[in-house]
Amino acid sequence: GAVVSQHPSWVICKSGTSVKIECRSLDFQATTMFWYRQFPKQSLMLMATSNEGSKATYEQGVEKDKFLINHASLTLSTLTVTSAHPEDSSFYICSARGFGTMGYQETQYFGPGTRLLVL
Amino acid sequence: QKEVEQDPGPLSVPEGAIVSLNCTYSNSAFQYFMWYRQYSRKGPELLMYTYSSGNKEDGRFTAQVDKSSKYISLFIRDSQPSDSATYLCATNTGTASKLTFGTGTRLQVTL
Numbered sequence: 372g373a374v375v376s377q378h379p380s381w382v383i384c385k386s387g388t389s390v391k392i393e394c395r396s397l398d399f400q401a402t403t404m405f406w407y408r409q410f411p412k413q414s415l416m417l418m419a420t421s422n423e424g425s426k427a428t429y430e431q432g433v434e435k436d437k438f439l440i441n442h443a444s445l446t447l448s449t450l451t452v453t454s455a456h457p458e459d460s461s462f463y464i465c466s467a468r469g470f471g472t473m474g475y476q477e478t479q480y481f482g483p484g485t486r487l488l489v490l
Numbered sequence: 491q492k493e494v495e496q497d498p499g500p501l502s503v504p505e506g507a508i509v510s511l512n513c514t515y516s517n518s519a520f521q522y523f524m525w526y527r528q529y530s531r532k533g534p535e536l537l538m539y540t541y542s543s544g545n546k547e548d549g550r551f552t553a554q555v556d557k558s559s560k561y562i563s564l565f566i567r568d569s570q571p572s573d574s575a576t577y578l579c580a581t582n583t584g585t586a587s588k589l590t591f592g593t594g595t596r597l598q599v600t601l
Protein backbone atom coordinates (compact mmCIF):
# COMPACT_ATOMS: atom_id res chain seq x y z
CA GLY A 372 0.00 0.00 0.00
CA ALA A 373 0.88 3.72 -0.27
CA VAL A 374 2.02 3.70 -3.89
CA VAL A 375 2.73 6.95 -5.70
CA SER A 376 3.26 7.15 -9.43
CA GLN A 377 4.69 9.89 -11.63
CA HIS A 378 4.34 10.48 -15.33
CA PRO A 379 6.35 10.85 -17.42
CA SER A 380 9.43 9.17 -15.98
CA TRP A 381 11.67 11.25 -18.20
CA VAL A 382 11.22 14.06 -20.69
CA ILE A 383 13.46 15.93 -23.08
CA CYS A 384 12.22 19.25 -24.38
CA LYS A 385 13.42 22.35 -26.18
CA SER A 386 14.13 25.55 -24.33
CA GLY A 387 11.02 27.71 -24.05
CA THR A 388 8.47 24.91 -23.98
CA SER A 389 6.31 23.96 -21.02
CA VAL A 390 6.36 20.55 -19.41
CA LYS A 391 3.67 18.99 -17.22
CA ILE A 392 4.45 16.28 -14.68
CA GLU A 393 1.70 14.27 -13.02
CA CYS A 394 1.81 12.77 -9.55
CA ARG A 395 -0.82 10.24 -8.48
CA SER A 396 -1.47 8.41 -5.25
CA LEU A 397 -2.70 5.04 -6.49
CA ASP A 398 -4.14 3.33 -3.43
CA PHE A 399 -4.78 6.13 -0.97
CA GLN A 400 -6.12 9.64 -0.86
CA ALA A 401 -3.68 12.44 -0.26
CA THR A 402 -4.91 15.81 0.86
CA THR A 403 -1.32 17.04 0.73
CA MET A 404 1.33 16.42 -1.89
CA PHE A 405 4.84 17.80 -2.06
CA TRP A 406 7.14 18.60 -4.96
CA TYR A 407 10.90 18.31 -4.71
CA ARG A 408 13.81 18.69 -7.06
CA GLN A 409 17.09 16.91 -6.68
CA PHE A 410 20.43 17.66 -8.30
CA PRO A 411 23.03 14.91 -8.76
CA LYS A 412 24.51 13.67 -5.50
CA GLN A 413 22.48 16.12 -3.48
CA SER A 414 19.56 15.73 -1.15
CA LEU A 415 15.98 16.60 -1.93
CA MET A 416 15.02 20.25 -2.03
CA LEU A 417 11.39 21.01 -1.25
CA MET A 418 9.85 23.27 -3.85
CA ALA A 419 6.23 23.52 -2.75
CA THR A 420 3.46 22.00 -0.69
CA SER A 421 0.23 21.33 -2.50
CA ASN A 422 -3.11 20.98 -0.72
CA GLU A 423 -6.14 19.65 -2.52
CA GLY A 424 -8.45 22.41 -3.60
CA SER A 425 -6.25 25.29 -2.56
CA LYS A 426 -3.21 27.20 -3.76
CA ALA A 427 0.20 25.68 -3.31
CA THR A 428 2.66 27.04 -0.78
CA TYR A 429 6.05 27.67 -2.31
CA GLU A 430 9.38 27.57 -0.56
CA GLN A 431 11.52 30.67 -0.49
CA GLY A 432 13.33 31.21 -3.76
CA VAL A 433 10.99 29.06 -5.86
CA GLU A 434 9.18 31.04 -8.57
CA LYS A 435 5.49 30.24 -8.40
CA ASP A 436 4.89 31.58 -11.91
CA LYS A 437 7.63 29.32 -13.22
CA PHE A 438 6.50 26.17 -11.45
CA LEU A 439 2.73 25.95 -11.59
CA ILE A 440 1.15 23.44 -9.25
CA ASN A 441 -2.40 22.17 -9.39
CA HIS A 442 -3.94 19.72 -6.93
CA ALA A 443 -7.42 19.25 -8.27
CA SER A 444 -8.27 15.93 -6.65
CA LEU A 445 -7.29 13.81 -3.68
CA THR A 446 -5.19 11.55 -5.90
CA LEU A 447 -3.64 13.88 -8.47
CA SER A 448 -1.25 16.82 -8.39
CA THR A 449 0.49 18.31 -11.40
CA LEU A 450 3.64 20.39 -11.73
CA THR A 451 4.04 22.47 -14.88
CA VAL A 452 7.45 23.90 -15.64
CA THR A 453 6.64 26.91 -17.80
CA SER A 454 9.04 28.19 -20.45
CA ALA A 455 11.64 25.66 -19.41
CA HIS A 456 15.32 26.53 -19.73
CA PRO A 457 18.44 24.35 -19.43
CA GLU A 458 18.91 25.39 -15.80
CA ASP A 459 15.55 23.76 -15.03
CA SER A 460 16.99 20.39 -15.96
CA SER A 461 16.77 18.27 -12.86
CA PHE A 462 15.15 15.27 -11.20
CA TYR A 463 11.67 16.19 -9.97
CA ILE A 464 10.10 14.01 -7.29
CA CYS A 465 6.66 14.23 -5.76
CA SER A 466 5.44 12.77 -2.51
CA ALA A 467 1.99 12.25 -1.08
CA ARG A 468 1.15 12.28 2.57
CA GLY A 469 -0.91 9.35 3.74
CA PHE A 470 -1.12 6.24 5.87
CA GLY A 471 0.78 3.22 4.71
CA THR A 472 -0.02 -0.39 5.41
CA MET A 473 2.88 -0.86 7.81
CA GLY A 474 1.06 0.62 10.80
CA TYR A 475 2.87 3.93 10.57
CA GLN A 476 1.36 7.24 11.33
CA GLU A 477 0.74 9.57 8.43
CA THR A 478 3.94 10.28 6.55
CA GLN A 479 5.22 10.98 3.06
CA TYR A 480 5.45 8.39 0.31
CA PHE A 481 7.48 9.27 -2.74
CA GLY A 482 6.97 8.79 -6.44
CA PRO A 483 9.69 7.36 -8.69
CA GLY A 484 10.71 10.77 -10.01
CA THR A 485 10.75 12.51 -13.38
CA ARG A 486 13.99 13.35 -15.08
CA LEU A 487 13.74 16.57 -17.09
CA LEU A 488 16.34 17.59 -19.64
CA VAL A 489 15.92 20.95 -21.33
CA LEU A 490 18.00 21.45 -24.46
CA GLN B 491 24.70 24.69 10.77
CA LYS B 492 22.19 22.45 9.06
CA GLU B 493 19.24 21.23 11.10
CA VAL B 494 20.05 17.63 10.20
CA GLU B 495 23.64 16.50 9.70
CA GLN B 496 24.52 13.30 7.90
CA ASP B 497 27.87 12.03 6.68
CA PRO B 498 27.62 11.82 2.87
CA GLY B 499 30.05 8.92 2.61
CA PRO B 500 30.60 7.02 0.45
CA LEU B 501 30.63 4.09 2.82
CA SER B 502 31.94 0.82 1.41
CA VAL B 503 31.47 -2.46 3.26
CA PRO B 504 31.83 -6.13 2.33
CA GLU B 505 28.78 -8.31 1.92
CA GLY B 506 27.54 -9.64 5.25
CA ALA B 507 28.84 -6.73 7.31
CA ILE B 508 26.79 -4.75 9.77
CA VAL B 509 26.24 -1.21 8.55
CA SER B 510 25.70 1.76 10.83
CA LEU B 511 24.27 4.95 9.36
CA ASN B 512 23.84 8.01 11.53
CA CYS B 513 22.31 11.46 11.68
CA THR B 514 22.33 14.19 14.25
CA TYR B 515 19.81 16.98 14.53
CA SER B 516 19.68 20.27 16.34
CA ASN B 517 15.99 21.09 16.67
CA SER B 518 14.48 19.56 19.79
CA ALA B 519 11.02 20.07 18.27
CA PHE B 520 11.62 17.22 15.84
CA GLN B 521 9.42 14.34 16.93
CA TYR B 522 9.15 11.89 14.04
CA PHE B 523 12.09 10.22 12.38
CA MET B 524 12.28 8.34 9.12
CA TRP B 525 14.84 6.52 7.05
CA TYR B 526 14.44 6.43 3.30
CA ARG B 527 16.43 4.38 0.80
CA GLN B 528 17.03 5.86 -2.63
CA TYR B 529 18.43 3.89 -5.51
CA SER B 530 20.12 5.79 -8.32
CA ARG B 531 17.62 7.64 -10.51
CA LYS B 532 14.67 6.53 -8.36
CA GLY B 533 12.45 8.15 -5.76
CA PRO B 534 13.07 7.56 -2.04
CA GLU B 535 11.46 4.51 -0.47
CA LEU B 536 10.35 4.59 3.16
CA LEU B 537 12.26 2.03 5.21
CA MET B 538 11.65 2.89 8.83
CA TYR B 539 9.47 5.28 10.80
CA THR B 540 9.98 5.95 14.50
CA TYR B 541 8.57 8.31 17.04
CA SER B 542 9.86 7.53 20.48
CA SER B 543 13.39 7.02 21.72
CA GLY B 544 14.57 3.44 21.54
CA ASN B 545 14.93 0.76 18.92
CA LYS B 546 12.60 -0.42 16.21
CA GLU B 547 13.37 -3.52 14.20
CA ASP B 548 12.09 -4.66 10.82
CA GLY B 549 13.86 -7.65 9.33
CA ARG B 550 17.52 -6.80 8.80
CA PHE B 551 16.93 -3.13 9.62
CA THR B 552 16.97 -1.53 13.06
CA ALA B 553 16.24 2.15 13.63
CA GLN B 554 17.45 3.74 16.82
CA VAL B 555 16.48 7.13 18.22
CA ASP B 556 18.12 8.89 21.14
CA LYS B 557 16.25 12.14 21.68
CA SER B 558 18.40 13.14 24.63
CA SER B 559 21.48 13.35 22.43
CA LYS B 560 19.56 14.17 19.22
CA TYR B 561 21.04 11.19 17.45
CA ILE B 562 19.38 8.71 15.11
CA SER B 563 20.82 5.58 13.58
CA LEU B 564 19.95 2.90 11.08
CA PHE B 565 21.63 -0.48 11.37
CA ILE B 566 21.62 -2.99 8.53
CA ARG B 567 22.53 -6.56 9.42
CA ASP B 568 23.90 -9.08 6.94
CA SER B 569 24.28 -6.39 4.30
CA GLN B 570 23.69 -7.39 0.69
CA PRO B 571 24.84 -5.86 -2.60
CA SER B 572 21.18 -4.94 -3.17
CA ASP B 573 21.44 -2.63 -0.16
CA SER B 574 23.78 -0.40 -2.17
CA ALA B 575 21.94 2.90 -2.32
CA THR B 576 21.77 6.32 -0.73
CA TYR B 577 20.15 6.38 2.69
CA LEU B 578 18.39 9.56 3.76
CA CYS B 579 17.34 10.36 7.28
CA ALA B 580 14.37 12.68 7.63
CA THR B 581 12.47 14.25 10.46
CA ASN B 582 9.61 16.60 11.17
CA THR B 583 7.89 18.27 14.08
CA GLY B 584 4.48 16.75 13.38
CA THR B 585 2.86 14.39 10.92
CA ALA B 586 1.44 17.33 8.98
CA SER B 587 4.66 19.31 8.78
CA LYS B 588 7.26 19.19 6.04
CA LEU B 589 10.23 16.89 6.22
CA THR B 590 13.77 18.02 6.89
CA PHE B 591 16.29 15.72 5.24
CA GLY B 592 19.88 14.87 5.86
CA THR B 593 22.18 15.03 2.86
CA GLY B 594 22.11 11.25 2.46
CA THR B 595 24.83 8.62 2.88
CA ARG B 596 25.92 6.61 -0.13
CA LEU B 597 26.41 2.97 0.77
CA GLN B 598 28.23 0.45 -1.38
CA VAL B 599 28.11 -3.22 -0.40
CA THR B 600 30.76 -5.19 -2.23
CA LEU B 601 30.92 -8.90 -3.00
